[in-house]
Each structure stands twice: as structure tokens, then as C-alpha cells.
Amino acid sequence: MHGFDLFNGDADGLCSLHQLRLCEPRSASLVTGVKREIDLLRHLPEGPSLEVTALDLCFDRNAGHVRRVLEAGGTVQYFDHHAASLCFEHPCLRTCIDPSPEVCTALLVDRHVGGRHRDWAITGAFGDNLLSVAEKLAQERGHGDEATLQLRNLGLLLNYNAYGETVQDLHFHPQALYEALHAFESPFDFVVSSPHYQALADGYRDDQQHAQSLRPHRESDDGALYLLPAAPWARRLSGTLANALTQRSPGACVALLTARAEGGYVVSVRTRAGVGADVLCRRYADGNGRAGAAGIDRLPEAELDRFIADYFRHIERGT
Structure with missing residues (x-):
């Protein structure tokens, strides 16, 4: 089977796939995009025997393409935290979908892999604005204020990079950013050693200056x-x-x-x-x-x- 990993380009999608492939490595074609490009399964080729994993992509926006893959003899593994009214049962469809308000996809993958890379799940939760959930998990891990702030800032920056009309608006294509962070087992090492992190921090600081005078309409x-x-x-x-x-x-x-x-x-x-x-x-x-x-x-x-x-x-x- 030809493997495909499809993921939202934001912090939650990045941290979800990163955890999963640290624990369950495989060779697969990557498909991602800007934050709001969530109907990514439309990019899958026609043909039999696709082995698809989708993360942090609304099922309802992709249901037709999921069915197409399955009917052609492929398999689909789906992790997501958005409502999925169009979800259905199929022997080759495995879903982990939970729309609870205090859950994100990175936390669902964390459950799936038994918490083996929880710091990345915490990073994803911070990026998805689940601040109290992420802070509680960081405390349970024994992280102090400085370490928790590092994970929070990393989540914010990974999420910040995903917003734009097209990938040309972004500092890094989400696929390139995923490939950069996937070289690091620890998010703390990524923060300290990756030039991608510093570039995002610099870009965020520069963009923030434009928003200083922003007032409500x-x-x-x-x-x-x-x-x-x-x-x-x-x-x-x-x-x-x-x-x-x-x-x-x-x-x-x-x-x-x-x-x-x-x-x-x-x-x-x-x-x-x-x-x-x-x-x-x-x-x-x-x-x-x-x-x-x-x-x-x-x-x-x-x-x-x-x-x-x-x-x-x-x-x-x-x-």
C-alpha cells in the first residue's frame, strides 16, 4: 500500500503527526497546507490500496474522500477533535474522534501512544489554546515555570506559522516545519537548537508591532x-x-x-x-x-x- 499522512498545518496537527511517527514510524507522502485548508483528502490520488492517516482535519469536510479511499480497497486512520456528524462505520476505517471542549488532536494521539512523547502533546495543547489543560499536564510532568513557558511559546509559534491565505504568507511551509521538528525527540531541544524556532520568534515579534495600535471596530x-x-x-x-x-x-x-x-x-x-x-x-x-x-x-x-x-x-x- 502507498502511505499518506495528511495533517493540519497548525501546532495541533504538527504535534499530532510528530508523536505518532516517533512511536509508529513509516514511509509516507505528506500532505498539508495552511490552517484553514482542512479538506486535504481531496488531494489523494485515485487508485486502490491507499493507506491513509488523517490528523486534525474535520471529518465532515473530508467524508466523501474517506469513502472513496475505502471503496477502492484502502484503509483510513482518523484522529480529530471536531464534530463529525457524517462519520460512519467501515471495517477498514479506524477513528479516534472526540469533540470534547478540553481535547485537541495532539491529546488524542497522546492517548493512542500511551503518553510516550507527552511534551509534544502539551505543546500542541498550548498551540490549540487549551491553556489550563496544558498547564496541568506540564505540572504533572514536573515542569517548572520556565520549562512550561518554553512549551507554551513553542505551541504559540507553531500555530502562528499556519495562518495565511496561501503558504506564501507563511514563514515556513508546514511540511518543511514538520520535517524540521521531526528531527527532535524533545521540544526543548528544538527550541534551543533549531533555526526554525528563532526565525518564527523573530517573525512573530515583528508582526506583533503592527498590531499595537489595533482597536475594536x-x-x-x-x-x-x-x-x-x-x-x-x-x-x-x-x-x-x-x-x-x-x-x-x-x-x-x-x-x-x-x-x-x-x-x-x-x-x-x-x-x-x-x-x-x-x-x-x-x-x-x-x-x-x-x-x-x-x-x-x-x-x-x-x-x-x-x-x-x-x-x-x-x-x-x-x-
């Missing part, structure tokens, strides 16, 4: 909404900035709308418990996500006013 007692320009720095910062703004005002909701080069917006939404960012975003074409963090890949300019009104009504009512 509209805000209320329940949250705020920001409009970002169609610029590479804004596209790169959109996810990590949404997380940072949420951490700055615990309990408040945040929406970041980043202008796309060809028109319209990419939307990132972060909400407090019980509000349902995914419920809001799924009202729009190309919208998906989880309860606390969701987004819309393409919001047309004509729907901007509708979304703004819908967002503030949603976070006020909590439904």
Missing part, C-alpha cells in the same frame, strides 16, 4: 469585533491574536475579521463557555469549528453587516 459588554487589513502580517496573526485578545479579557468574546486579497473576510471567533462559536459560524457557508473557537473561511463583503449584527446578538444571548 465595535464592542459591547460581552465582547469585541476587530477588522484587520488585507496584509500578510494580519493574515499570519489572525489566529494567535484572537487567542491573545481572549486571554487579555477572560469571559469576553472576540471576533477577528481579516480582509482577503480578493475580497471578503476570513473570520476567527473565540467565545466563553456556553456561547458556541461553532453554532454561530456554521450559519455561514465555509463556517466550522468548535464550541470555544471557530471560523469562517470566506465571508463575502455583502454579508459583513449581517455577520456583525449576528455576532453581537449571539454573544449577548449566549446561543
Whole structure:
């Protein structure tokens, strides 16, 4: 069989595949992309006997291609933490899908491999903004403040690198970044020794300077909404900035709308418990996500006013 490993290009996807292949090495073609390119199974070739592993990719966006692989005689192993209403049973389909709010794909893989590379799972959880979960796991590992901060910063930077309209917006193609970190069994060694880490840290610091003067386009007692320009720095910062703004005002909701080069917006939404960012975003074409963090890949300019009104009504009512 020809093996394929498909993974989201963000911190969660990178750390998931890295753990899995440290424990279960194999030769496989890698398929990945920017954060929001989650229908990656469409890139699989036609033909029989594909051995596919998919990580941190919404099953519902790939269900048809999963079925195609299986019907051609292939096998699929699927790890993910997004809702999967289209999931089905098949003797050659193995799934580990759990949409619980305190789980990410790196933690699911951590369960699968028996915690053998937990520091990478903690890094993925930090990158996926599961801060309290990651901090608890770091404490259980006996990590002090400095070591925990290193894992947190690494998760943030790996996640930061994945945001952009195209891979040209990114500092590193996610496949190249995966290949760089896969040379390191320990995330601490990657932080100290890899030039990729320093390049990401420098890029993040430079991009952050553009965001210093950012102010809400509209805000209320329940949250705020920001409009970002169609610029590479804004596209790169959109996810990590949404997380940072949420951490700055615990309990408040945040929406970041980043202008796309060809028109319209990419939307990132972060909400407090019980509000349902995914419920809001799924009202729009190309919208998906989880309860606390969701987004819309393409919001047309004509729907901007509708979304703004819908967002503030949603976070006020909590439904």
C-alpha cells in the first residue's frame, strides 16, 4: 500500500503527526497546507490500496474522500477533535474522534501512544489554546515555570506559522516545519537548537508591532469585533491574536475579521463557555469549528453587516 499522512498545518496537527511517527514510524507522502485548508483528502490520488492517516482535519469536510479511499480497497486512520456528524462505520476505517471542549488532536494521539512523547502533546495543547489543560499536564510532568513557558511559546509559534491565505504568507511551509521538528525527540531541544524556532520568534515579534495600535471596530459588554487589513502580517496573526485578545479579557468574546486579497473576510471567533462559536459560524457557508473557537473561511463583503449584527446578538444571548 502507498502511505499518506495528511495533517493540519497548525501546532495541533504538527504535534499530532510528530508523536505518532516517533512511536509508529513509516514511509509516507505528506500532505498539508495552511490552517484553514482542512479538506486535504481531496488531494489523494485515485487508485486502490491507499493507506491513509488523517490528523486534525474535520471529518465532515473530508467524508466523501474517506469513502472513496475505502471503496477502492484502502484503509483510513482518523484522529480529530471536531464534530463529525457524517462519520460512519467501515471495517477498514479506524477513528479516534472526540469533540470534547478540553481535547485537541495532539491529546488524542497522546492517548493512542500511551503518553510516550507527552511534551509534544502539551505543546500542541498550548498551540490549540487549551491553556489550563496544558498547564496541568506540564505540572504533572514536573515542569517548572520556565520549562512550561518554553512549551507554551513553542505551541504559540507553531500555530502562528499556519495562518495565511496561501503558504506564501507563511514563514515556513508546514511540511518543511514538520520535517524540521521531526528531527527532535524533545521540544526543548528544538527550541534551543533549531533555526526554525528563532526565525518564527523573530517573525512573530515583528508582526506583533503592527498590531499595537489595533482597536475594536465595535464592542459591547460581552465582547469585541476587530477588522484587520488585507496584509500578510494580519493574515499570519489572525489566529494567535484572537487567542491573545481572549486571554487579555477572560469571559469576553472576540471576533477577528481579516480582509482577503480578493475580497471578503476570513473570520476567527473565540467565545466563553456556553456561547458556541461553532453554532454561530456554521450559519455561514465555509463556517466550522468548535464550541470555544471557530471560523469562517470566506465571508463575502455583502454579508459583513449581517455577520456583525449576528455576532453581537449571539454573544449577548449566549446561543
